[in-house]
Amino acid sequence: xxxxxxxxxxxxxxxxxxxxxxxxxxxxxxxxxxxxxxxxxxxxxxxxxxxxxxxxxxxxxxxxxxxxxxxxxxxxxxxxxxxxxxxxxxxxxxxxxxxxxxxxxxxxxxxxxxxxxxxxxxxxxxxxxxxxxxxxxxxxxxxxxxxxxxxxxxxxxxxxxxxxxxxxxxxxxxxxxxxxxxxxxxxxxxxxxxxxxxxxxxxxxxxxxxxxxxxxxxxxxxxxxxxxxxxxxxxxxxxxxxxxxxxxxxxxxxxxxxxxxxxxxxxxxxxxxxxxxxxxxxxxxxxxxxxxxxxxxxxxxxxxxxxxxxxxxxxxxxxxxxxxxxxxxxxxxxxxxxxxxxxxxxxxxxxxxxxxxxxxxxxxxxxxxxxxxxxxxxxxxxxxxxxxx
Amino acid sequence: xxxxxxxxxxxxxxxxxxxxxxxxxxxxxxxxxxxxxxxxxxxxxxxxxxxxxxxxxxxxxxxxxxxxxxxxxxxxxxxxxxxxxxxxxxxxxxxxxxxxxxxxxxxxxxxxxxxxxxxxxxxxxxxxxxxxxxxxxxxxxxxxxxxxxxxxxxxxxxxxxxxxxxxxxxxxxxxxxxxxxxxxxxxxxxxxxxxxxxxxxxxxxxxxxxxxxxxxxxxxxxxxxxxxxxxxxxxxxxxxxxxxxxxxxxxxxxxxxxxxxxxxxxxxxxxxxxxxxxxxxxxxxxxxxxxxxxxxxxxxxxxxxxxxxxxxxxxxxxxxxxxxxxxxxxxxxxxxxxxxxxxxxxxxxxxxxxxxxxxxxxxxxxxxxxxxxxxxxxxxxxxxx
Numbered sequence: 009x010x011x012x013x014x015x016x017x018x019x020x021x022x023x024x025x026x027x028x029x030x031x032x033x034x035x036x037x038x039x040x041x042x043x044x045x046x047x048x049x050x051x052x053x054x055x056x057x058x059x060x061x062x063x064x065x066x067x068x069x070x071x072x073x074x075x076x077x078x079x080x081x082x083x084x085x086x087x088x089x090x091x092x093x094x095x096x097x098x099x100x101x102x103x104x105x106x107x108x109x110x111x112x113x114x115x116x117x118x119x120x121x122x123x124x125x126x127x128x129x130x131x132x133x134x135x136x137x138x139x140x141x142x143x144x145x146x147x148x149x150x151x152x153x154x155x156x157x158x159x160x161x162x163x164x165x166x167x168x169x170x171x172x173x174x175x176x177x178x179x180x181x182x183x184x185x186x187x188x189x190x191x192x193x194x195x196x197x198x199x200x201x202x203x204x205x206x207x208x209x210x211x212x213x214x215x216x217x218x219x220x221x222x223x224x225x226x227x228x229x230x231x232x233x234x235x236x237x238x239x240x241x242x243x244x245x246x247x248x249x250x251x252x253x254x255x256x257x258x259x260x261x262x263x264x265x266x267x268x269x270x271x272x273x274x275x276x277x278x279x280x281x282x283x284x285x286x287x288x289x290x291x292x293x294x295x296x297x298x299x300x301x302x303x304x305x306x307x308x309x310x311x312x313x314x315x316x317x318x319x320x321x322x323x324x325x326x327x328x329x330x331x332x333x334x335x336x337x338x339x340x341x342x343x344x345x346x347x348x349x350x351x352x353x354x355x356x357x358x359x360x361x362x363x364x365x366x367x368x369x370x371x372x373x374x375x376x377x378x379x380x381x382x383x384x385x386x387x388x389x390x391x392x393x394x395x396x397x
Numbered sequence: 398x399x400x401x402x403x404x405x406x407x408x409x410x411x412x413x414x415x416x417x418x419x420x421x422x423x424x425x426x427x428x429x430x431x432x433x434x435x436x437x438x439x440x441x442x443x444x445x446x447x448x449x450x451x452x453x454x455x456x457x458x459x460x461x462x463x464x465x466x467x468x469x470x471x472x473x474x475x476x477x478x479x480x481x482x483x484x485x486x487x488x489x490x491x492x493x494x495x496x497x498x499x500x501x502x503x504x505x506x507x508x509x510x511x512x513x514x515x516x517x518x519x520x521x522x523x524x525x526x527x528x529x530x531x532x533x534x535x536x537x538x539x540x541x542x543x544x545x546x547x548x549x550x551x552x553x554x555x556x557x558x559x560x561x562x563x564x565x566x567x568x569x570x571x572x573x574x575x576x577x578x579x580x581x582x583x584x585x586x587x588x589x590x591x592x593x594x595x596x597x598x599x600x601x602x603x604x605x606x607x608x609x610x611x612x613x614x615x616x617x618x619x620x621x622x623x624x625x626x627x628x629x630x631x632x633x634x635x636x637x638x639x640x641x642x643x644x645x646x647x648x649x650x651x652x653x654x655x656x657x658x659x660x661x662x663x664x665x666x667x668x669x670x671x672x673x674x675x676x677x678x679x680x681x682x683x684x685x686x687x688x689x690x691x692x693x694x695x696x697x698x699x700x701x702x703x704x705x706x707x708x709x710x711x712x713x714x715x716x717x718x719x720x721x722x723x724x725x726x727x728x729x730x731x732x733x734x735x736x737x738x739x740x741x742x743x744x745x746x747x748x749x750x751x752x753x754x755x756x757x758x759x760x761x762x763x764x765x766x767x768x769x770x771x772x773x774x775x776x777x778x779x780x781x782x
Contacts, residue, residue: 035638036603037723038722038723038730039721040721043713044709044713044720044736045709052723053595080631080632084627084630087629094512094513095512095514112627116623121488202446206430210429211632212628233509234480234629235474235477235479235480236474236477236628237473238473239635241632242634242635316438327434327437329432329445333430337431340437344444
């Protein structure tokens with residue numbers, strides 16, 4: 009069955025008692041055992057819960073994996089995965105990475121003796137250099153956030169396999185609708201489902217998909233033991249969001265591409281980072297391994313002083329953290345999402361004070377461009393006014 | 398709500414009972430993951446729900462008030478709360494833990510944290526000398542559970558905490574069985590109070606949740622970093638449901654305790670029953686210490702029916718209690734630790750800790766006690782022979 013059909017029918021044929029087309033929210037923590045030593049398959053909600061299970065089976069199927077796990081946030085999913093590792097283990101991680109991942113590694117996992125090297129994951133030479141005998145996994149974001157660097161998944165997952173290390177791919181920005189890393193050789197896929205999968209900026213959630221029986225069993229053990237699981241109401245809301253994923257992603261991509269092309273030629277913009285643009289260095293790889301592009305891109309303005317007035321003057325576009333919702337949001341990575349990453353790493357990848365990240369929603373693209381145009385114009389007038397004064 | 402009010406009043410008037418904007422009599426459910434910044438220079442109080450959510454915040458303030466702590470934290474489950482507390486530690490650290498700790502905590506310590514090189518010594522905490530003897534140069538924390546699960550052993554909280562303080566150790570206590578209505582460990586010197594709020598705090602077997610309360614602001618900042626860093630937070634719907642449950646904490650605790658006392662006394666004189674574990678029984682060895690640190694005995698009664706076969710038979714014969722894991726609900730729940738909550742423990746370790754094959758744990762609900770006793774009496778009558 010095509011992915012659009014599988015998305016639309018998540019949970020719709022799973023409820024055998026009443027035939028409810030929307031799977032019920034099982035707000036229950038305990039489950040009666042029919043007899044001692046017998047189980048309905050559900051014992052305690054932390055271990056397994058009916059509503060969460062439907063979601064977990066759905067994401068495993070969509071990502072072509074063997075098992076799915078729903079967590080209370082994207083970071084909780086990452087924490088659960090990181091708990092696979094032990095004191096003395098080493099990880100290779102995308103240089104341009106989410107601030108929360110960096111914080112988890114450097115402020116928490118480091119205390120448990122798990123270390124990380126940050127490299128451009130598309131550079132196999134750099135990977136070879138970063139590899140150590142105690143390296144256990146590579147964590148890839150593609151495209152990265154916010155600079156949209158693309159990693160060749162087939163190539164790099166193949167490299168990881170040759171080193172017998174796990175490849176973990178953060179698929180938050182593309183979702184299984186556009187990219188399925190397990191089909192390209194990844195062992196684990198992770199999502200901040202708060203983003204496109206949820207799609208409405210109303211659910212905080214994380215998802216994990218594993219390939220292989222042993223890894224799936226290990227993950228199930230950790231998921232249950234650490235207990236950072238997703239509640240039933242949020243599981244239900246997330247599935248509700250996922251039913252419209254295909255439609256939303258198509259509109260997100262259309263709007264983002266149109267606006268990226270508009271900004272590319274805007275006099276106040278120096279750079280636009282978006283793999284859908286032919287000028288993007290990862291354009292060809294992106295087209296090969298994904299069936300489309302995400303709805304976020306980043307751009308740099310000519311002068312850092314433009315940033316504050318732009319964020320103040322946008323009307324339709326909200327100034328907020330997060331991304332992937334139906335409504336457009338703009339973020340200032342240097343002070344918001346990436347504030348915890350040291351200046352040195354930020355500058356190395358290019359997250360500077362002129363960079364803005366735009367999560368393009370599904371509003372009409374003309375309205376978004378009009379809003380952006382007037383905000384840029386007013387910001388320019390203010391900065392010029394300051395110059396004269 | 399001023400802090401001089403009695404707990405029964407604070408439970409109802411906790412500060413979040415009226416919405417400041419609309420006057421609504423219940424905290425709104427903020428099903429939002431992110432928040433608009435009205436200006437770059439004045440960031441909003443809440444910017445991203447993992448870092449802070451208004452509904453969750455109301456719950457966190459609520460539990461901090463009830464426990465008399467500096468700051469509260471809400472997590473996706475009791476184990477998420479407990480693992481977060483342990484994530485304050487680092488590789489090379491050593492923990493002293495009560496030996497009959499919840500099976501999930503035991504599993505976390507022995508199967509996961511060992512790989513991070515965090516070592517644990519399990520001791521019988523009814524004897525403070527054994528706790529002191531377990532001290533090593535790298536000991537960083539003491540984990541208490543009193544009454545313990547499932548054999549309801551009592552640890553003298555203020556004695557252990559005073560000793561821990563002298564030695565610069567962090568103290569953590571799982572207060573799920575007593576709740577702040579009966580026991581407020583921070584007043585006895587504990588640094589971090591932990592809850593499986595799935596149990597008595599929520600009380601309806603419908604919310605999976607964990608809570609932590611820390612005694613001071615510096616621990617509060619560290620715990621906040623862990624909670625935000627790990628992201629194992631409680632969702633807004635579950636936060637709201639938990640608060641709804643907590644509003645009836647007083648009446649539920651009193652009602653189920655009254656039932657539990659009657660049940661424990663009745664079981665104690667029943668010929669088919671061996672040992673009965675309940676701190677409210679006159680011959681419970683920890684009763685005096687328990688009465689010093691708690692204002693009630695709780696609603697969990699464990700008892701030994703002498704053998705695994707007889708326990709299995711009992712579980713198949715009872716009609717009123719849910720045969721399930723978990724506890725602390727309006728409905729009675731009967732569980733079998735050897736195969737359920739403590740299945741993660743090897744049989745050898747389990748038996749050493751008094752969790753015999755015949756031990757069952759009765760979480761007494763709010764049904765009429767006469768019905769509970771009649772049901773159990775009928776089930777026990779099938780065990781003869």
